[in-house]
Amino acid sequence: AQSVTQLGSHVSVSEGALVLLRCNYSSSVPPYLFWYVQYPNQGLQLLLKYTSAATLVKGINGFEAEFKKSETSFHLTKPSAHMSDAAEYFCAAQGGSEKLVFGKGTKLTVNP
Amino acid sequence: NAGVTQTPKFQVLKTGQSMTLQCAQDMNHEYMSWYRQDPGMGLRLIHYSVGAGITDQGEVPNGYNVSRSTTEDFPLRLLSAAPSQTSVYFCASSSSVRRDTQYFGPGTRLTVL
Numbered sequence: 001a002q003s004v005t006q007l008g009s010h011v012s013v014s015e016g017a018l019v020l021l022r023c024n025y026s027s028s029v030p031p032y033l034f035w036y037v038q039y040p041n042q043g044l045q046l047l048l049k050y051t052s053a054a055t056l057v058k059g060i061n062g063f064e065a066e067f068k069k070s071e072t073s074f075h076l077t078k079p080s081a082h083m084s085d086a087a088e089y090f091c092a093a094q095g096g097s098e099k100l101v102f103g104k105g106t107k108l109t110v111n112p
Numbered sequence: 113n114a115g116v117t118q119t120p121k122f123q124v125l126k127t128g129q130s131m132t133l134q135c136a137q138d139m140n141h142e143y144m145s146w147y148r149q150d151p152g153m154g155l156r157l158i159h160y161s162v163g164a165g166i167t168d169q170g171e172v173p174n175g176y177n178v179s180r181s182t183t184e185d186f187p188l189r190l191l192s193a194a195p196s197q198t199s200v201y202f203c204a205s206s207s208s209v210r211r212d213t214q215y216f217g218p219g220t221r222l223t224v225l
Contacts, residue, residue, distance in 0.1 A: 009152065032212045043218045044155075044202065051212045090154055098143040098162070098211045099170070100204075102154040 002027055002095045006103035014111050019063075019078040021106050023091030026072065032094040033074040035065055038105075039087045047089075050074060061085070086110045114138050118203050118217035125193045125224045133188040133220050135203030141215070143206045144186040148172065148199040149219075155202065161186055162208075193224045 007022040025031060035047040048059025055067040065076045074091060091103040119134045137144065145160035147170075157170030161180040175197060177189040186205075190197060203217040 006154075044216045046213075049212060092155075094212065098206055098208075098214070099145070099157055099160060100147075100155075100214060102147075102156070104152055104154040 002031065002093050002101045004091050004093050004101050004103040006089075006091050006106050008106055009104065010107050010109065012109040012111060013081045015083055016080050019076070019081045019085065019108065021076040021089050021091075021108065023065075023074045023076065023103060024072050025074065025091075025093045027093065027095060030067070030069055033065075033067060034092040034094070034100070035059065035063070035074075035076050036090045036092060037061075037087050038090065044090070047076070081108075081110045083110050083112065116203055116205050116215050116217035118201075118220050120220060121218065123220065123222050125190075125222065127194060127224060129193050130189070130191050131193065133190075133201055133203075133222070135186045135188065135217060136184050137186075137203075137205040137215070138184065139205065139207070139215065140183060141205035142183070142208045143211065143214075144180065145170070145204050145214075146176070146178065146186070146188045147202045147204065148197075149202060150199050158188065158201075195224045198222060198224045 003026045005024045033050040036044045048057045050067045058064045063078045088107045092100045116137045142163045146158040147155040149155045156172045159178040161167045201220045204214045206214040
């Protein structure tokens, strides 16, 4: 069965620092991969997705993620954190069906 | 398009009460699903449907029932609510043509006392 692992339930960075949120998936066949963001008391917003085209995917708000098949990873990065990036981030995978499997989430704190 | 709508936004129940969470979409999507979100657990799939009249269980189906009589609606029923069902519930839909794009509703926050 498909599974998604997010390393680090909490990540704290300083404003202006690099943001790196880690995600690994388990699948013999590369699935579709997604990053979602959730701001406090709000719903899910799609940041970006990988659907077997370019391995470096650019999303909204300056985020990007790189699909690495050899490492079964899809880490999310942003060169310079902003206070408004503070939120919870979820990595998700979609295999041969429409079902999404989510990681447990990483809460990002941005310190001034 | 209204997209995916969910009602109510908030609900408080007592243990043993029943209720239905409503989900509707106006995009003619074949696939609809229900997730629950709990702190530290991410989102977990409860039930899903690939079309009217077809439903199946997800990862955490116990205590929940669903039906899909129309393409637009996919209600989630709690027959006898338990405190363990306190959660935030999200409904999602997607088209079979663009299955890589799921649309999420705004969520229903349910508290069971």
